[in-house]
Amino acid sequence: MGLKEIARLTGYSVSTVSRVLNGRCKCASTKTEQEIWAAAQELHYSRNDHAANLRTGKSSRSKAVYRIGIVMARGSESLEDEFYFQIEKSAKAAILRAGHQLGKTFMLDAVLQNIGCLADISGLILLGKCEVQNLKLLRSACEYLVCTGLNPYHMDIDQVYCNSERIAEAAVQYFASRGHERIGYVGECDGDVRYRGYQKGLENAGLKTVPSFVFEVSQTMEGGRAAAREYMTHENPPTAIFCVNDVSAIGLIEILKQAKPDIPIPAVMGVGDISYATDFQPSLTTAQIPLAEMGSISAHILLARMNRQLLLPIKVELPHKIVYRQSS
DSSP: OOHHHHHHHHOOOHHHHHHHHTTOOSSSOHHHHHHHHHHHHHTTOOOOHHHHHHHHTOOOOOOOOOEEEEEETTGGGGGGOHHHHHHHHHHHHHHHHTTOEEEEEEEHHHHHHOGGGGTTOSEEEEESOOOHHHHHHHHHHOSOEEEEESSOOSSSSEEEEOOHHHHHHHHHHHHHHTTOOOEEEEEOOTTOHHHHHHHHHHHHTTOOOOGGGEEEOOSSHHHHHHHHHHHTTOSSOOSEEEESSHHHHHHHHHHHHHHOTTSOOOEEEEEEOOTHHHHSSSOOEEEEOOHHHHHHHHHHHHHHHHTTOOOSOOEEEOOOEEEOOTTO
16 A cells, blocks of 8 residues: 555545655644544555665565554543654654565554454554553563553563653752742552652652652643642642653643632643643743654664574664753
8 A cells, every 4th residue: 555545545545645654744733634544554554665775776675574563551631742753653653664564553442352363463553551461461462562652660571761750850959949848649549650750759859759749640731630620729839840751741830720710720740741741831840851852762662672683682762852941
C-alpha cells in the first residue's frame, strides 16, 4: 500500500500525507497527523525504497522488512496526550525512513488479554510505565522489545528514558530554594519514580512528606481537576505543587482559576513541555523532555537489535531541562 491509498482513505492530499509520514509537516494539525498515521498503520505502510532508489540513482539491495508495532502501557488515555503522540510519531517516522512496515498501535491491557494479537509483529516499542511481570510477558511473545518513557527498568532490556526521579527531585529543590516549605505532589505514587524523587527532594531540603499534601490521582487532565477539588478543601494547603505531567498540571490550574479567580494559585510545575504549556495562562513551568529523540532513538536501537548489530542491552538516559514560566 502506498501514499495514494492513504490519501484516499483519509481524504488528505498525497503531498500532505507524504510530508506527515516523512516528518516534514509543520503546518498540519495534530488531528490530521493522527488520522494519517492511523491509516498508515492500518494499511501496514512502508516506503517504496526501490522506487526512491530509481529516482535518486542509488543501487537497491534486498533486505529483510520488519513490521514494527507500538504498545501504549497507559491505555487509551495516552492517545489523547501529546506527550505520547510526539514520541510515537517520531518512532514511526524513523521506522519508515529505515524502510520497514508500520504495525498497529496496541493498548497494553488488550495485548495482555490476547497475546496472540502480536503474531505478525516483528518488533515492539513500549511507551510508558509497565509492571515488570507484564514486561516479561510481552518479551516472551515478541523477542525484540525496546522500552521508552520516564521510568527506567532495573533489568536487562533495551530502554530509552528520561529519568523522572531526578526531575521530581529538581522540582522540589527549586520550590524549596524559593522559600516554599509546603510542597505538594499530584500524580500516581505506587511504583512511580517521580514520587520517589519528590520524597527524596523533600528529604534533601530538610522537609517531611505530609500525606495530605500528596494528591494521588490519575495522570490525566481529570486527575489534575480532582486534585484541585481536594486541594480546595485543605485548611492549610501546599504553596507549591509538583505535577507528574503537564496535562494534570493544566487540569489542576484550570479548576483553581475557575473556583477562586481572585485568589493567587500555588506555584505549579509539570513535566513534558507539551505545546499547550506555553499557550496556557499562566504559562506552565515544566521539565522539557526530548520527545522526538526518545522515539527515534528507540526505533534505531530496536532495528539494530533485530539486525544483530547489538550484543548487550542498551540503556540510553536522555537529559531534561526545566523551563521556568509564569506558573512557578
